[in-house]
Amino acid sequence: MTQTTQGATLSHLDWLEAEAIHIMREVAGQCSNPVLLFSGGKDSLCLLRLAEKAFRPGKFPFPLLHIDTGHNYQEVIAFRDQRAAELGERLIVRSVEDSMARGTVVLKHEGESRNKHQSVTLLEAIEEFGFDACIGGARRDEEKARAKERIFSFRDEFGQWDPKNQRPELWSLYNARSHKGENIRAFPISNWTEMDVWQYIEREGLELPSIYFAHKRPVVMRQGAIVPVNVPLVSGELANPVKAGEEIIDLLVRFRTVGDISCTAPVESDADNVEKIVLETATTTITERGATRLDDQTSDASMEQRKKEGYF
């Protein structure tokens, strides 16, 4: 771990780090049963490093929770488990497939993306464990609904976000009070951009799942997006089977975001280490979500809509 204070002014990464630590400690100080959402992705890996800086030599004052759609990249799931074990922290996994078995998640058709259904499983986990706060790695630069969300975001009993009725948030005086059944979502890296995240990963020497780095992968082109096909799942099945008439290309790609396989597309890249990714991020011409999130393209307001329904 490094800390670079230049003269008396904090570097931008030090400032962002200090703010995130402060936010995590406010969650720990104000809430009685918080949890940290950890997917194995780069943003949540930053959260874990920030939690180490906030709470070591103590244990984290919260367990880690992953909502697994069952359609995640094996490499990421393996990395998730490895990282939680290295830290010696408790990892809880709740599965969208269990919600499907219970009948609380009903897919419109077998191939429907399970991404938005994570909200149901998340709310079930919140109820099961009685969590009063969830710490997440969402950033305001990702999407315009997020640009207007508070760092401490209040959700009602149904997990709903009401953009017109948010609590005023001033200075760094956060209000995490809630009644039983209600919930606070706290976003310590709200003020970070994709570039900040990569610079922090570089500075801290954080390890990442291998699929963030350039690798050869069978893909097809669908509606202008690169879509990985025949992706092996932990269950042994293959996700995204190739459709008739599609031509499989073996392409050098990396992922900028990692989520449910059905809605995360890679970008063409030969950046095989963090330094190259930082440079590529500095010169890219496409936004992170624009390039890679198939779910945000369905409608201009789809993130706003999902958040109103309890999504992170």
Place this chain on the structure above:
Amino acid sequence: MSTQDKIEDHGLLRFLTCGSVDDGKSTLIGRLLFDTKTILADTLSAIAKTSEKRGLGAVDLSLLTDGLQAEREQGITIDVAYRYFSTGTRKYIIADAPGHEQYTRNMVTAASTANLAIILIDARKGVLTQTRRHSKLASLVGIPHLIVAINKMDLADYSQATYERIKGEYLEFAAKVGIKDIRFIPLSALNGDMIVDRGDKLNWYEGPTLLEMLETAPAAHTEHTEKFRFPVQYVCRPQDSANPELHDYRGFMGRVEAGSIKVGDAITVLPSGRESTVKAVQLGGVDIGEAFTEQSITLLLADEIDTSRGDMIVKSNEVPAAVKQIEATVCWMAEAPMDRNRTYLIRHTTRDSKAKLAAIDHRLDVNTLEKVPAEKLAMNDIAQVTFKLAQPLFADPYLENRGTGAFIIIDESNNNTVGAGMIL
């Protein structure tokens, strides 16, 4: 070699833009994002499509700050939005607050974390009521640096005389209100003159461009001469750890709200008044020796002192007053007016106290800037009031130290944040 060794880092600047859509605020922000190459191709093509759909000739950069579906449906901006850009040497966070009168609370919110404000004036209209309102609010919330941007110079023939006349008008007003650090700049956000590039129409203006002003504006807390203030957020006691060395570990976790601290400094813990010295300053369990304003750290003390969240650690020769009554400027933020008979919760640093309104000294009319008598506080009202407190707070005047001079007011019945206060 890390990519971060190659560039200088001038830290981070948070600023606020004040003005209505008519002043070209959205265009200015769009222009800053566009000219610093923050806007990427897919976003640009999306707004180009929308511009075309709406029958506009050129790409309308103000669409970059177009908000939520809920806002578009109502044709209004309901909330503060935060936007980001970076020049490679400095990172910027823009708080974009809607300018209408009924949104005083949004401007106060946006201003609370800003170190600089850009006040936009339409060159054709000059200093307006809303210009005065925004300037007064910026000064109340203690923003140390103001840039008055006289925009739409393209619609005023790029006239130096117009610029000078508006500048004079503003200075006259500023002297009355007591605003000190002001800089002026003529702009055309639409054409990009004097934002990032100088353009060729404003050659009579010899000062820096807007971006140059932002690049050299002092970040918050560069002096560190302030009194040390360390509200305790959380106490770390890893007794159940397998490591016996940690059995006696007792770390006080928090953020330095002001000043600096190093190993060996004599400290006092409030409210107990117990004294000790600093044994270690840590980050993530690693010794760092000393720390400054805005750093989140852990303090270890030489003596075992019972300390918990809500306490404050200060240097022994700089102890703040413990107050059970505070006078403050308050901005009321809830639909329901403040009820004089009710008890509210005040959250100041990491400390909460029940509070009752003792008196309303006066309300500030944000349009005339006159002090008027008031019996109640309604949403968007700004007033000078006195609160009686159940628990003592360790406070400094807000204009000396935002971190220990600010508080929020919470309604315990619904847990909403209903007001914001600045201690006088």
